[in-house]
Amino acid sequence: MPRVIHVFRQPDRFVAGTVGQPGDRVFYLQASEEARLVSVALEKQQVAVLAERIGSLLEEVHRRFGADVPEEVPDDLRDAEPLQVPVEEEFKVGTMGLGWDAEASAVVIELLAVTEEEVDEAVVLDDTEEGPDAVRVFLSPAEARAFAHRADQVVNAGRKPCPLCSEPLDPDGHICPRQNGYRRSEES
Numbered sequence: 001m002p003r004v005i006h007v008f009r010q011p012d013r014f015v016a017g018t019v020g021q022p023g024d025r026v027f028y029l030q031a032s033e034e035a036r037l038v039s040v041a042l043e044k045q046q047v048a049v050l051a052e053r054i055g056s057l058l059e060e061v062h063r064r065f066g067a068d069v070p071e072e073v074p075d076d077l078r079d080a081e082p083l084q085v086p087v088e089e090e091f092k093v094g095t096m097g098l099g100w101d102a103e104a105s106a107v108v109i110e111l112l113a114v115t116e117e118e119v120d121e122a123v124v125l126d127d128t129e130e131g132p133d134a135v136r137v138f139l140s141p142a143e144a145r146a147f148a149h150r151a152d153q154v155v156n157a158g159r160k161p162c163p164l165c166s167e168p169l170d171p172d173g174h175i176c177p178r179q180n181g182y183r184r185s186e187e188s
Helices: 044-065 141-156
Strands: 005-008 013-019 026-033 036-042 089-101 106-113 134-139
Touching: 005 026, 005 036, 013 044, 013 141, 026 044, 026 134, 036 106, 044 089, 044 106, 044 141, 106 141, 134 141
Parallel strands: 005 134, 036 089
Antiparallel strands: 013 026, 026 036, 089 106, 106 134
């Protein structure tokens, strides 16, 4: 079966979001353009790394190519709305690709489905028939900055970290290794 590549050249929306309660959240990236909506699941750490790498890419693009990259998220691109429902997972993300399309002046994000085989770098940002399903999104530098900002907020909206060990605190506290197993609650 040939691979399916969902391409969003001018997405109406591309955001990170979650479903579930802190400590039991499922992370998604969701792209929409006109009537099309694609949601892919991924790990919290993947969202955090993608946001960080987008920030680094934007700095590099500005430095090397003089691209107009906003320092802050423009107000009209701030998005605090929840994910569009129903959230139907297209696939779980395994490999991510990130690049700059100088011709379109756009950040290109490619998300590849988890696969049993090792992913050849040639299928990332390529239209070959072989390989895992993918989502490819093109964002302006301002849209990429807005995506990264929201992704950081989503990642950091979970459980508060313990002030001693930095592990997440459950609502009823946690057994802190720095307290020799003493259970510490959030109110303490």
